[in-house]
Amino acid sequence: MSVTMRINGEQREFEIGRDLLPTTTLSAFLREQVGCTGLKISCDEGACGACTILMDGKAVLSCMLLAVEADGHDLLTIEGLPEDDPVIEAFAEQCEPGHGTALQCGYCTPGFVMTVRALLNENPSPTLDEVKEALSGNLCRCGCYAGIVKAVGHAAEKTVARGGRS
Amino acid sequence: MSTDFKPRVPRQFIGGYRPRIDGVEKAHGRAPYADDEISERNYPGLLHARVLRCPYPRARIKHLDTTKAAALPGVKAILTYQDPEVVRLRPTNAGWTDAVDTVSYDKMMWTKFRDRRVLGDYGTWAGDELGVVVAAESEMIAEQALRLLEVQWEPLPFVLDPLDAMKPGAPVLHPQIAEHNVLPPDPVGGPDVFLSKGDVEQGFAAADVVIEMDTSHHNPTQGSLDPWCCVADWEEGRLTVFSNSYAADQTRMHVSQMLEMPIHKVRVISKYVGGQFGRGDTGDQPFFIFTALLAKKAGRPVKFKHTRRDSFHDTRQGALYHCKVGATADGKITALHFKSIGDIGAHADHSVFALKFAPAEVSDAALAPIPNIKMESYAVYTDRIPGCMMRGVGNSQFNFIFGRMIDGLAERLGMDPIELALKNFGHAWGVCPDKSLTAVLETGAARIGWAEKRHKPGQGPLYEGAIKRGVGFSMHPGWHAEWQEERRGQVQAKITLHPDGTVTLDAPTVETGTGSNTCNVLGCAEALGFLGVRPEDIRWVSTVDTDNGMRDCVQTDSAVSFLQSEVLVVAAQQLKQKLLDLAAPVLGVPADQLTVTGGQIHAPGRSLSVKELLWKGDLVPLSVMVSRRPSGTKTGVPYIASFAEVEVDTGTGRTQVLKLVIINDCGTVMYASGAESQQIGGQVMAMGEALTEELIYDPVRGVPLNFNFIDYKMPTILDMPAIDPVLLEVWRGAGEYGACGIGEGTLTCSPRAIANAVYNAIGARVDELPLTPEKVLRALGKI
Known part of the structure; x- marks a missing residue:
C-alpha cells in the first residue's frame, strides 16, 4: 500500500511498511525519510511551532499529523521556498535598531518563517495584532519576537515592492 | 521609544547595527544542528538509544530482568548497571567546571559533591536517568524495549521541600555526601557562613533603621x-562524539577521563546549538558516557536524544533568601546579612556556585562600600529535578532579595530607591557614586518616566475601576568584565590569510545563538583593517572539532563576544609582521621600513598590494595562531538595571507588564544588533520566571506534573511587553575594547523590577516567584 504526496513541487510515492509506518509522524517522516531537516522537532506535541510546514497552503504542525494523513496533499517545507523568498530575506537581514535581530540560535526560525509565509499568502498586509495572533503558536526561547515583528513588516513590504510576488 | 546606540569610539566594524553572519543559513533552515546531522545518511548503521528513568521520586532497583527486552526484534544492545564497564566508572558530577576552563576529574570544581553514578541503580528524582540503556534500530523499538524490562523497584521515602529536608529524620538522599541533606563546606564555596566582613552585629547596633525581609525564587x-x-561512534578504538554540547574541549576531557582513554583517541565535535542558556552546563552529562559504552557494546554508532519531557533535565536553583539590613537615617547602609536556603534538587552539580560563589562576587563589587556584611547559605538536597547552571546563575536569585532590600529600605527611610542605591553601591576599586551605576539608573529612570509615574505604594490612580499601575526597578553589578574571566586560561584564535586576500577565521566557540560569531568576524575585520578586509571576505569556521588542536572558548558568561576579539588584535599584529617579513626581500627594503594600510604595502617611494605579494609567492597561506590569557587588571565592574511599568488588576490579580527598560553598561558595544537581541531576548525568560513559568510537583506522589511546553508556560509573542533596550558605554575594561559580556545579566534584574513595580501599584508585597494572580489576590487580602 502506498501514499502519494507532492513535496516541494515534486510528486512522490512512498510505500507503507517500507518508507513509513502508519504511526510515523509527518515531521519525523519529512526529516528522516525525505531529508527535510529545516523543520525541527522540538516539543513533538504541537506546542512550539518549530515543525511548521504548509499543507495545501495552510500552516500546519507536522508533528501533529501522521505521514499517511498527507496522502494526496501538497506539502511545502522551508527547503521548497525560493532562495530570494522575501520572508527568509527579511528574517536574515533584520537589524533595525531597537528591535534586535529576528533570530539568534535559529532553531525556531524555520517554523516562524513558514507560519509567516502562510500568513502573508493569505493576508499580504497584516496589522500588528494579526501578526501576533498568527505567530502566537511559535515559541522563540531566545526571545526575538520584537525583531520577528519587524521582519514580517519588511517581508510584506518586499513582497509589495516586487509586485506582489512571493 | 528607542534611541540608536552611539559608540564612544567610532570604529569601522565593531559596534554597528548589521545582520548576523549566520542570518541567511539560519533563515533558510540550513544551519546544521546535531539532530539534523546525526542520521543514517551520515552514520550508516545508526542505532537509537533510550534510557530507563526513575518513575519514583526516590527508588532503588532491586532486581532487573532484560530477557524480554533483549528478545524484541530490532534491539541491538542493552547496557545495565550490572555490566562491568559501568560498575567500574567513577562517581561523578555534572558540573565539573562552570565551563570557563577545561578541568580533569581530579580538578573538577566540586570534588566533594560527586553524587552521580553513570547508569546507577539508585534514583533520586522522578526522571533520573538510571539502570538500563537500550540501543535499537529505531527510537520506537528502544522505547518499546524499555517497557519490556522487568524491573523490581524499591520505592523509598522522599522529600520535596528543602525546609522539610533539613528537619531531623528527613529521608537522606546522598548520605555519603550530606548526612542531613545539607551540602557540607567545600573548598570553592567555603563554609556555611561563606562571607564575613566587619561585624554585622555592631553595624546593626549603629543603625537608625533595621528591617528584615524574605523572598523566594523558584526553579x-x-x-x-x-x-x-x-x-557516539567508535572506529579502530577511537571514539568520536558529536553533540549539541557547547563545550567541546571539556566534553572531550570528561569523556577521556571517565572512560580512562588517552585524549587523542577521543574526538568531540559540535556545530550549531539551538539555545543553551546554561543548560546542564558543560559536557559533563553522564549520558555521554553511557552512550559511548553502549555504542562500543553494539559495535555501531548510537544516537541518544532527549524528548521534550526528558529535556526538563535541570533548572535554576530555587532559593529562599532572608535579609536583614541596617542603615542610618540619612541612608547609609551599616550592615547587611543575607541567608539563603537553596533547593538544589537531586544532585549538587553547580548549586554551590549559585548559592555562595555568585553572591560572594557581588560582595566584591556592588557591596564593597558596605562595612559589615555576613552571608550564609545552606544548599539542600530534595528529590526534585536538579538545579545546575542557568543564565544568570545565582545572580538572579540574589537579585530578587537585593532589589527587594533596596526598595524596602528606601521606603522605610522615606528616600527614593535610586538615591539609596547611588549612595551605597559601587565597587572595590572606585568611589560612590559610581559613574556606571549613575548612568544606568538615570537613563532607566528617564526612559520609564520614573519622576512622573512613581507614587507612594498603592496610592496611584485607579483605571477602569480595578486596575492600578506602578513602576519599579532593580540593579546589579555585571560579572563578565575581562578580569572576571581570567580563570578561563588561554583563549585561542587563528587567522589564515589566503593568497587572494580572503581570510579564514578559526576562533573556536560553539554558536548557541549569542551572536558572538558575528562579533568575532567584526573583530577580525577591525583588527585586519590594514589589509582592507571586509566582514564578507572572512570565512568563520562554524564547526568546533577538537581534532584541530585548539581549545574552544565556551559561551559562558556571554564573554566570547569580546574575549576572542581581544586575541584577534594580537593575532593581527603578528600577521602584519609576517607579511612585512615576506615583503621585505621582494621590495628590497628592510621590514621595519615598511608599512601596510588598506591592503597596500608601502616602501619609501613605491608600494605593492598584499594580494600581488602573496600571489607572486608559493601560494601558501599565512597563518597565525595566538593564545592569550584574559587580562587580570582589576577594572571594576559595569552596571546593569531593569525598569518595569506594570498594570495590576486588583479584581483578578493579573499582572500585566506594560514596559521594560533594560540598561546595560557594555564598556564597548561589540555588535549593537546582537547586544540588543540579548537585551530584548532575555526578557522572555525574565517574564516567564517572573509571571508564568513554574515547575509543579504532585506533593503526594512526588512526581512532576508539567514537564512539557503546554503546561510549563513560556511566554509567546502575545505575552511580551514593549521592551526598550539601552546600550551604554560608561565603564571601561582592559584591552583594546574594554568590553564585557552582557547576555546573561539581561534577565537578572527584571523579575525584581516587576515585583517592585507590582508593590508600587498595589501597596502589597508579593515576594515569591512567580507572581501569579493567586498570590497577588492573597497579598491584597482578597482570598
Missing part, C-alpha cells in the same frame, strides 16, 4: 528548543 528551566542530542 525555572532553560527551555532550549534544541533538546540534548549526541552520537
Whole structure:
C-alpha cells in the first residue's frame, strides 16, 4: 500500500511498511525519510511551532499529523521556498535598531518563517495584532519576537515592492 | 521609544547595527544542528538509544530482568548497571567546571559533591536517568524495549521541600555526601557562613533603621528548543562524539577521563546549538558516557536524544533568601546579612556556585562600600529535578532579595530607591557614586518616566475601576568584565590569510545563538583593517572539532563576544609582521621600513598590494595562531538595571507588564544588533520566571506534573511587553575594547523590577516567584 504526496513541487510515492509506518509522524517522516531537516522537532506535541510546514497552503504542525494523513496533499517545507523568498530575506537581514535581530540560535526560525509565509499568502498586509495572533503558536526561547515583528513588516513590504510576488 | 546606540569610539566594524553572519543559513533552515546531522545518511548503521528513568521520586532497583527486552526484534544492545564497564566508572558530577576552563576529574570544581553514578541503580528524582540503556534500530523499538524490562523497584521515602529536608529524620538522599541533606563546606564555596566582613552585629547596633525581609525564587528551566542530542561512534578504538554540547574541549576531557582513554583517541565535535542558556552546563552529562559504552557494546554508532519531557533535565536553583539590613537615617547602609536556603534538587552539580560563589562576587563589587556584611547559605538536597547552571546563575536569585532590600529600605527611610542605591553601591576599586551605576539608573529612570509615574505604594490612580499601575526597578553589578574571566586560561584564535586576500577565521566557540560569531568576524575585520578586509571576505569556521588542536572558548558568561576579539588584535599584529617579513626581500627594503594600510604595502617611494605579494609567492597561506590569557587588571565592574511599568488588576490579580527598560553598561558595544537581541531576548525568560513559568510537583506522589511546553508556560509573542533596550558605554575594561559580556545579566534584574513595580501599584508585597494572580489576590487580602 502506498501514499502519494507532492513535496516541494515534486510528486512522490512512498510505500507503507517500507518508507513509513502508519504511526510515523509527518515531521519525523519529512526529516528522516525525505531529508527535510529545516523543520525541527522540538516539543513533538504541537506546542512550539518549530515543525511548521504548509499543507495545501495552510500552516500546519507536522508533528501533529501522521505521514499517511498527507496522502494526496501538497506539502511545502522551508527547503521548497525560493532562495530570494522575501520572508527568509527579511528574517536574515533584520537589524533595525531597537528591535534586535529576528533570530539568534535559529532553531525556531524555520517554523516562524513558514507560519509567516502562510500568513502573508493569505493576508499580504497584516496589522500588528494579526501578526501576533498568527505567530502566537511559535515559541522563540531566545526571545526575538520584537525583531520577528519587524521582519514580517519588511517581508510584506518586499513582497509589495516586487509586485506582489512571493 | 528607542534611541540608536552611539559608540564612544567610532570604529569601522565593531559596534554597528548589521545582520548576523549566520542570518541567511539560519533563515533558510540550513544551519546544521546535531539532530539534523546525526542520521543514517551520515552514520550508516545508526542505532537509537533510550534510557530507563526513575518513575519514583526516590527508588532503588532491586532486581532487573532484560530477557524480554533483549528478545524484541530490532534491539541491538542493552547496557545495565550490572555490566562491568559501568560498575567500574567513577562517581561523578555534572558540573565539573562552570565551563570557563577545561578541568580533569581530579580538578573538577566540586570534588566533594560527586553524587552521580553513570547508569546507577539508585534514583533520586522522578526522571533520573538510571539502570538500563537500550540501543535499537529505531527510537520506537528502544522505547518499546524499555517497557519490556522487568524491573523490581524499591520505592523509598522522599522529600520535596528543602525546609522539610533539613528537619531531623528527613529521608537522606546522598548520605555519603550530606548526612542531613545539607551540602557540607567545600573548598570553592567555603563554609556555611561563606562571607564575613566587619561585624554585622555592631553595624546593626549603629543603625537608625533595621528591617528584615524574605523572598523566594523558584526553579525555572532553560527551555532550549534544541533538546540534548549526541552520537557516539567508535572506529579502530577511537571514539568520536558529536553533540549539541557547547563545550567541546571539556566534553572531550570528561569523556577521556571517565572512560580512562588517552585524549587523542577521543574526538568531540559540535556545530550549531539551538539555545543553551546554561543548560546542564558543560559536557559533563553522564549520558555521554553511557552512550559511548553502549555504542562500543553494539559495535555501531548510537544516537541518544532527549524528548521534550526528558529535556526538563535541570533548572535554576530555587532559593529562599532572608535579609536583614541596617542603615542610618540619612541612608547609609551599616550592615547587611543575607541567608539563603537553596533547593538544589537531586544532585549538587553547580548549586554551590549559585548559592555562595555568585553572591560572594557581588560582595566584591556592588557591596564593597558596605562595612559589615555576613552571608550564609545552606544548599539542600530534595528529590526534585536538579538545579545546575542557568543564565544568570545565582545572580538572579540574589537579585530578587537585593532589589527587594533596596526598595524596602528606601521606603522605610522615606528616600527614593535610586538615591539609596547611588549612595551605597559601587565597587572595590572606585568611589560612590559610581559613574556606571549613575548612568544606568538615570537613563532607566528617564526612559520609564520614573519622576512622573512613581507614587507612594498603592496610592496611584485607579483605571477602569480595578486596575492600578506602578513602576519599579532593580540593579546589579555585571560579572563578565575581562578580569572576571581570567580563570578561563588561554583563549585561542587563528587567522589564515589566503593568497587572494580572503581570510579564514578559526576562533573556536560553539554558536548557541549569542551572536558572538558575528562579533568575532567584526573583530577580525577591525583588527585586519590594514589589509582592507571586509566582514564578507572572512570565512568563520562554524564547526568546533577538537581534532584541530585548539581549545574552544565556551559561551559562558556571554564573554566570547569580546574575549576572542581581544586575541584577534594580537593575532593581527603578528600577521602584519609576517607579511612585512615576506615583503621585505621582494621590495628590497628592510621590514621595519615598511608599512601596510588598506591592503597596500608601502616602501619609501613605491608600494605593492598584499594580494600581488602573496600571489607572486608559493601560494601558501599565512597563518597565525595566538593564545592569550584574559587580562587580570582589576577594572571594576559595569552596571546593569531593569525598569518595569506594570498594570495590576486588583479584581483578578493579573499582572500585566506594560514596559521594560533594560540598561546595560557594555564598556564597548561589540555588535549593537546582537547586544540588543540579548537585551530584548532575555526578557522572555525574565517574564516567564517572573509571571508564568513554574515547575509543579504532585506533593503526594512526588512526581512532576508539567514537564512539557503546554503546561510549563513560556511566554509567546502575545505575552511580551514593549521592551526598550539601552546600550551604554560608561565603564571601561582592559584591552583594546574594554568590553564585557552582557547576555546573561539581561534577565537578572527584571523579575525584581516587576515585583517592585507590582508593590508600587498595589501597596502589597508579593515576594515569591512567580507572581501569579493567586498570590497577588492573597497579598491584597482578597482570598
